[in-house]
Amino acid sequence: MFSGIVEEAAQVVALKKEAGNLHITMKCTFVHELKVDQSIAHNGVCLTVVGISDDTYAVTAVAETLERTNLGRLKPGDKVNLERSMMMNGRLDGHIVQGHVDQTAICTDVRNADGSWYYRFEYPFDKEKAQQGYMTVEKGSIAVNGVSLTVCNPSDGCFEVAVIPYTYAFTNFHQIKVGSVVNLEFDIIGKYISGIMKYV
Numbered sequence: 001m002f003s004g005i006v007e008e009a010a011q012v013v014a015l016k017k018e019a020g021n022l023h024i025t026m027k028c029t030f031v032h033e034l035k036v037d038q039s040i041a042h043n044g045v046c047l048t049v050v051g052i053s054d055d056t057y058a059v060t061a062v063a064e065t066l067e068r069t070n071l072g073r074l075k076p077g078d079k080v081n082l083e084r085s086m087m088m089n090g091r092l093d094g095h096i097v098q099g100h101v102d103q104t105a106i107c108t109d110v111r112n113a114d115g116s117w118y119y120r121f122e123y124p125f126d127k128e129k130a131q132q133g134y135m136t137v138e139k140g141s142i143a144v145n146g147v148s149l150t151v152c153n154p155s156d157g158c159f160e161v162a163v164i165p166y167t168y169a170f171t172n173f174h175q176i177k178v179g180s181v182v183n184l185e186f187d188i189i190g191k192y193i194s195g196i197m198k199y200v
Helices: 063-068 165-170 188-197
Strands: 008-018 021-027 039-042 045-053 056-061 079-084 103-113 116-122 141-144 147-155 158-163 181-186
Antiparallel strands (some): 021 056, 045 056
16 A cells, blocks of 8 residues: 655666566665565556665566556656555555556646646546546545646546646656656545445
8 A cells, every 4th residue: 555655756777578577677765675575656556576686676567557557658767656555654645545557647738837737637538437436526636657646627537736846856747748648546435435325
């Protein structure tokens, strides 16, 4: 479980395709604190550390993950938002994020708002999925590339988020432009409420 508070935008060092899997080698400042079998969110995708070497570590994304997320689009040198799993003895600064990406979205607009930025994202809208909680609501929570953000101006298949300078600088949001593909994880609480409502 994660909170959507990114620790570091780290660099992709190497990518290796093997059958349907993609092995991703990452370089980050906290490699020496990692251990094999540990969970780390990569652009919001929960992956398991499978190897550690000097200042890099490796994870493996399976075919289903590559189809559902933007990880298959990575190139060496790209920055990926990293977050280690949440410690249960601390504050929940973002919102409850599982690291189970639901789908991708495309950035359709970026505008400067006098020191902050507004990003607009569009995704394929499915009424049946929306009834299951795969949607956004005004002032609700959404994880975009693993970053916990507050929704504004939502409608069917699109929403906006406001990004403050700190988030812009210390996550990979500074690389997102019109046409960029991002990972979305809709709010788990909304999914549960939608599920419960079917039985009311």
